[in-house]
Amino acid sequence: xxxxxxxxxxxxxxxxxxxxxxxxxxxxxxxxxxxxxxxxxxxxxxxxxxxxxxxxxxxxxxxxxxxxxxxxxxxxxxxxxxxxxxxxxxxxxxxxxxxxxxxxxxxxxxxxxxxxxxxxxxxxxxxxxxxxxxxxxxxxxxxxxxxxxxxxxxxxxxxxxxxxxxxxxxxxxxxxxxxxxxxxxxxxxxxxxxxxxxxxxxxxxxxxxxxxxx
Numbered sequence: 029x030x031x032x033x034x035x036x037x038x039x040x041x042x043x044x045x046x047x048x049x050x051x052x053x054x055x056x057x058x059x060x061x062x063x064x065x066x067x068x069x070x071x072x073x074x075x076x077x078x079x080x081x082x083x084x085x086x087x088x089x090x091x092x093x094x095x096x097x098x099x100x101x102x103x104x105x106x107x108x109x110x111x112x113x114x115x116x117x118x119x120x121x122x123x124x125x126x127x128x129x130x131x132x133x134x135x136x137x138x139x140x141x142x143x144x145x146x147x148x149x150x151x152x153x154x155x156x157x158x159x160x161x162x163x164x165x166x167x168x169x170x171x172x173x174x175x176x177x178x179x180x181x182x183x184x185x186x187x188x189x190x191x192x193x194x195x196x197x198x199x200x201x202x203x204x205x206x207x208x209x210x211x212x213x214x215x216x217x218x219x220x221x222x223x224x225x226x227x228x229x230x231x232x233x234x235x236x237x238x239x240x241x242x
Contacts, residue, residue, distance in 0.1 A: 056107045059097050061114065066093030069122035077117050125237035127226055134219040136226070142208055143236035147229065 061078075063070060071089040078087035078097055087097045103110040125141035217225060229235040 053107050054105055057099050059111060061095040063093045067122050068092045071095055074119050077119050081117060126240060127237050128240045129223050129226060130242050131223055136219055136222050138208060144208055145234040145236060147234040
C-alpha cells in the first residue's frame with residue numbers, strides 16, 4: 029500500500045542553483061554593512077566605530093539600513109580579514125522606548141529608554157469584604173394541642189467596605205529607568221494596577237514610550 033507522495037520532500041534552507049555565481053571577493057574595494065534592524069542612530073554609531081578603528085572617512089552611512097565602507101590600503105587583498113575585523117566591533121544599538129504589558133498575567137516590562145514627564149498620580153484601592161454566617165433557629169418544645177415547629181437555618185450576612193487611603197504623589201520628569209521604577213513603586217502599585225496606570229499615563233501624554241499590550 030502506498031500513501032501520499034513518496035517522491036516529495038523539503039530541504040531546509042535549500043535552493044535551486046541555476047547558474048554558478050562567481051564572487052571575486054579579493055578584488056573588492058568597498059564593503060556594505062546591512063543592519064538587521066534599520067535605525068538612523070545605529071547606522072551613524074556603526075560608521076563612527078568603523079572610522080575609529082580603520083581611520084576617519086572609511087565608513088559612510090547611506091541610509092538607516094546600509095553603511096558603506098571603503099577598503100583601507102593595508103587591507104587590499106585581505107577582504108575576508110577586513111570583514112572579520114568589522115564583525116568583532118562593538119556598537120551600541122539604539123532601541124526605541126517601549127513598555128510591554130501582558131494584562132492576562134500582570135507582567136510589565138519597561139525598556140531602557142522609558143521616560144515619564146512631570147505628572148501627579150493618585151492611587152487607592154476599594155476593598156469589599158462579605159462575610160456569610162449561618163445561624164440555626166431551633167423552636168422551643170411544642171405546647172399541648174399546638175403544631176410542632178421546624179428547625180431552620182437563617183443566614184446572617186455582614187458586609188464591610190473599606191477604602192485604602194489615597195495618596196497623591198507628584199512624579200518629576202525622570203532621567204533613568206531606575207527612577208521610573210522607584211516613582212511607580214512609591215505609589216505602592218501591584219503589577220496589575222500598573223497596567224491601568226501606564227494606560228492612563230499614555231492617554232495623558234506623560235509616558236514617553238510606546239505602550240504595547242499583549
